[in-house]
Amino acid sequence: MIEQRSRSAPAPTQPHAPTTPVALLLGASTPTTTPALLEAWSSGITTHVLDRAALLTARTPDTATLADTSSGLDVTRPDVCVAWARRQAARGHRFDIVLGLRPDVQESAAATATALGLPGNRPEVIRTVLNPGACRTALAAAGFRVTPPTSENPHLAAVGILITGRPHVVLIATLPPDGPPRPTDLPHQTRTAVTTLTAAAITRLGLEFGLFRVDLTLTDRGPTLTSVHTTLGDDGVATLLTTTVPWLEPFATVYDDALNRSVPLPFLGETV
Template sequence: MPTELTTPTLLLVGGARAIPLSSDMTVQALTQARRRGMRTHVTGEAASLAGTPEVRALADITSAVDFARPGNTAEWARDRVAAGDRFDAVFGIQEMAQVSVAETAEAVGAPGNPPEAIRRIRAKDACRAVLAAEGFPQPAVRLCADRAEAAAFLAETAGPWIVKPRDAMGSIGVSQVFEPARLPAAIELLPSDDPFLVEEFVDGPEYSVEGFFQNGKPTILAITAKEKVAPPFFVEVGHVLPAELDPAVRIEIEQQVGDALTALGLRFGGFHVELWLTPSGVVLGEVHGRFGGDWIHRMLAHAIPGLELFGAIYDDMLGRADTSGDLRPARGAAARYMIPPPGRLTAIEGWDEVRAHPAVLYADLTAKVGDRINPVHKSSDRVGVVVVGAETPAAARELASELVSSVRFVVES
């Protein structure tokens, strides 16, 4: 049997947020590491570690380390290695942990993306600048310090426009501006007074591309079709995987995404790339050096039987990757979020029947009787989700919609 000195060790940076999605992904990541005989050391903020006992139960070691402080995790890891520890693979689930993941991998000599590449994609305007310089169609964008700079950008470009934080997640502070008079209201929705982005609105159906790197090259697993709430907000309320696309369009999307990831300098881990299909072709959106949220990891596991999403990352980092298998979706999956009308919730009917449906891969209801239902302006305003698997994407989409529609929310305005 391998000894502790020869057993590869996974450092999982950032642990999990104390919410079901983050915890579920982290539990799967740790379980798949254990199946590969890896020891696991999980770091994260003390409160998050305390709030995720299921993660602590699976980890061999946990340490309270604040991954949000620049360089903090890398410095901690260097000290641990100097004291005799080893980290063969460094990984993270959370979006906000990705810079620390890259810095730490570099610090301990483990495989990883260059930190500057991760910082580049985290700053959305910097990512757009690189893609535009490489010849990829991109909307005009400007980093603005205040309302005056934003108003100047509106005066120079054709609307409508999008106002959003430079570095955030969950659709927080993202809104559409149809006319300059609405700009102040959009700025008020931003989560902080930090410089923010204003960019041209891209009109077209939205998709995302899911995959991971093998031997330094991107492997695309699936394209996901998205549905969002009506403007001026852009919260995702539905996903179907794989997207039902003309083969030529699918090939064009995959080619552009693969080329863009390479141009941005990424080479390890998972990725989630957003894009639009416009009359003039593919326009790439945000690029993420981690897997997509909204239960896409569960959808992929159903659509590609036998896939271990996180385990494939570890295999690549440890030089064990097998690139000969078929990683194309053989089935369909869909996720649908519940968005009842705003008001005070007085009753919920039909939920138990939905949870018991045999095709449900995951179901969660976060609202309870007596809660106040808010309009959906950000991801956390959604009150529940149903994720289903089926033989085809069309069947999965139809079933998810049917199940969500069968739940009745009684709301008093």
Template sequence: MVEPTSPRLLFVGGAGDAALAVDVVRTALGQARKRGLQVHLTNQEATLAATPAITALADAASAVDFEIPGASADWARGRAAAGERFDIVFGVREMAQEAVAEAADALGLPGNPPQAVHRVRTKDEARAALAAAGFRQPRFRVCADEAEVRDFLARTTGPWVVKPRDAMGSEGVTRIDGPQELAAALEFLPERTAFIVEEFVTGPEYSAEGVFLGGAPHVLAVTSKELLPPPNFFEIEYVIPAIVPEETRAEIERQVVAALGVLGLRYGQFHVELWWTERGVVLGEVHVRNAGGWIHRMLAHVIPGLEWFGLVFDDVLGNPVDTAALQPVRGAAIRFLTPPPGRLVAVEGWEEVAAHPAVIHCELAVRPGDVIEPHRSVENRVALIAVGADTPEEARRLARKLEESVRFVTEAAPH
């Protein structure tokens, strides 16, 4: 009797070289191994070299640049023609999602339509599609220069947000209250080729984390967010599940599920950002990947036994999934610490925080002598504390208490 060969996973985009990115991929590959998957991982050549621990977890690794349109699909076709079989195509990096979709399409495997992924990754196209389907959206305009922005400002009511068409982690995003603040906002953009200006949405921010099962979206939990005051959008707290009335949670889930259907998405994980306003849900950015900010670890505490990445593999492999068990029963919270800018002299109380038994993950990315920059995007995160508890209220209280017990001593940095 011939033994069946193991199912094979093409993992497009590998991991970035940041600690969070490596942890996400290590977790995903661990859940793939539990299901007997053989893994062929692709990534850009330099990043493959920078993440040897991840490469070592795969059965094979190849240098393929996921940022070159069509390159991953062409590579996958070539491997298939040479006799290599793949059963699943998956990836976790934001910038690799179009390559994931193109490779799956090229191999005739489950995946999102490439045009649908391109739409949600191009923020103005996603906004237009949602608005056309009747979802609440802020008015926006794609601009090429300052004159076009000023024209939009003159025709709409502020405040406004200036941001890139295609970026992540609040990179280059600024709120402005008038034309006098425009120059600084444009300077903060990573690129000036084309960008978006849109009306600022007033209301608390949330996100919905989930997975597609049988092509249908299943919301695992709603996450609440706290941000530093404008002009930037630095997130300093997540709480899962969000502490909101049941009817609010249900309406958020209803809107998210409907929007994902309208956008033509059907595969993998999702992370959908939104606001709760006086008019109800206003949808923000849609991502066909897991959430960042260590939410993958927080969800695993909130839903005991959850394997978020493993659910994607189970869905393709036809393994049974008990959706009734995919409900939050505990709470988790994370605080991103924001010490005053300047040269760091000392950090007090960190060892005690790191030793606390409720800590899911903590990270201190600075040491005495480093210069702490103003907190403007996720790239400026210098420390974080994630905790788990029996309820989200308890988790939030504990995370804030632990944050208060850490003291950063800084001095003015030389110019």
């Protein structure tokens, strides 16, 4: 229960204890904010949440309680986030992990991690992935077939985690035209094709850190790419992940990867 995991926040004016890893989380109001905070708590990681003041104020009580420290900031602006993080570092505050929890903060998270010398994706890679047209162009130029979303063929979402820069697919979901996502029941050969294609696309785009989601379409020629994301979305795929792979804590796995901890994962497929 959340109530059992809540704890008193450290005084925000004091630098974090040098032995406690600190995660800087950008985005206070997303479907995955509470899991990200809970999994930090269970991993012994202190959290500092950044978001606009209005969104911090609008948080649910559970989300507000679980964050050790919170600061109001326009997290959609990479320059603002980098300047803030550098000021914090100059004052003796240390961060070990930077992670964005919404699509609109991904570039800021990447730029902040780069500025602090922490694991993360390159900002230029994130800019490409966030722009659907640029992303499709980059994949097509690399020889991938990219199909815009249609209602004629089955849609899938392949969800995974990057560990030491390598993509691991941990769930393949079916995306029905109406209703929530559900687990797939694909033949082995099709499942292998989906995981292989997903991992190859993630690697080719240059993503190296965090979570990913690749949406695909099944055609008579096999799976084709539809879109690539660095968050899990708000259509129920994140919830399906927790129920289908209940032993996996995706955010804790990302934190462990950033801290160079051992990361066991269920195996569906990875880059070769």
